[in-house]
Amino acid sequence: MEKIIWDESFSVGIQEIDEQHKELVRMINKLIGREDISVDSETISDILNEMTQYAGYHFQTEEQYMIEYDYPDYLSHKKQHTEFKKKTVAFCLDTMSYKETIPKEILTYLKTWLVHHILKVDMKYKSFFKEKGLR
Ligand SMILES: [Fe+2]
Known part of the structure; x- marks a missing residue:
């Protein structure tokens, strides 16, 4: 599977959030990099766990x-x-319990969700926060 490549189109204009998104991309790419490598299920769930916690x-x-800032789409975004x-x-x-490699459906879900979420959902707040002066 191709890794996610970060470019400026992913930027939401707030440095702190961009950095966090980059970290999530890095973590998902790490999982993608391991998709065909057979490791013990504990290693896989450790990486997945770490990603889940960071996402939270x-x-x-x-x-x-x-x-x-009283963002109007807060509830649906949340x-x-x-x-x-x-x-x-x-x-x-x-x-993950008894798997030796990471199931493709999981990687597809993580990758598709994150890319779609940043580009389509997070992007909706870009101009809102910009107007509020957030950088
Ligand atoms: Fe979001």
């Missing part, structure tokens, strides 16, 4: 800004974060 931390950052969290926690708990 990142969503919190975004949501705090949304609350602070819902998307929650859905991703539920899904990845489920991946961690069930699917």
Whole structure:
């Protein structure tokens, strides 16, 4: 599977959030880099767990800004974060348990979700926060 390549089209205009998105891309790329490597399931779930935790931390950052600046789409945006969290926690708990390689559906989901979420959903707040003076 091709890794995610970060370019300026991914930038939401807020440095802190861009850095966090880059870290998530890095983590998902790390999983993609291991897709055909057979490792013990513990290693796989460790990386996936780490990614899930970081995603949670990142969503919190975004949501705090949304609350602070009264972002109108806050609730529907938060819902998307929650859905991703539920899904990845489920991946961690069930699917990973006895696997030696990372199932392709998981990688496809993580990659597609993140790219779509940044480019289509997060991008909606770009001009809103810019107007509020956030950089
Ligand atoms: Fe988001």
